[in-house]
Amino acid sequence: MGEKLNISPGELRASAHAADTITKDLGRPLSKALEDIAAAADSLRHWSVGPQLKATGEGWGSALGKLRGRVGEHADGLRMVAAGHDVNEENVLNRFKGW
Incomplete structure (x- = not known):
């Protein structure tokens, strides 16, 4: 099982970078989608579907915003593990130097 857990710090940092990219790339499309849903809900406000659309958009907006934030937090965690x-490695190198 140990060999399956052997992940290099470089791979951890690359994964953190990928998570950062996802977080950044999702920002504008999510904002645009939520703006469009809000605009559609506003234009349909006099219909029964308008308030429902607004509530759905707000719910998804909150959930997707939290998801985006969590991806960013995981990127930070991956960098922390890589630094650890x-x-x-430095401690082991220093401890056994000169043997």
Whole structure:
């Protein structure tokens, strides 16, 4: 099982970068989609579907915003784990230097 958990700090940093890219790339499309839903809900406000559309858009907006934030938090966590690997490697190197 141990060999399955062998992930290099470089791979962790690359994954963190990918998560950062996803977080950044989702920003504008999500904002645009939520603006469009809000505009559609406003134009249909006199119909029974208008308030329902507004509530749905707000619910999805909140959920997707939280998801986007969590992806960013995971990117930070991946960088922290990579830094921890670097510190451990340095400690082992220093401890066994000169043997």
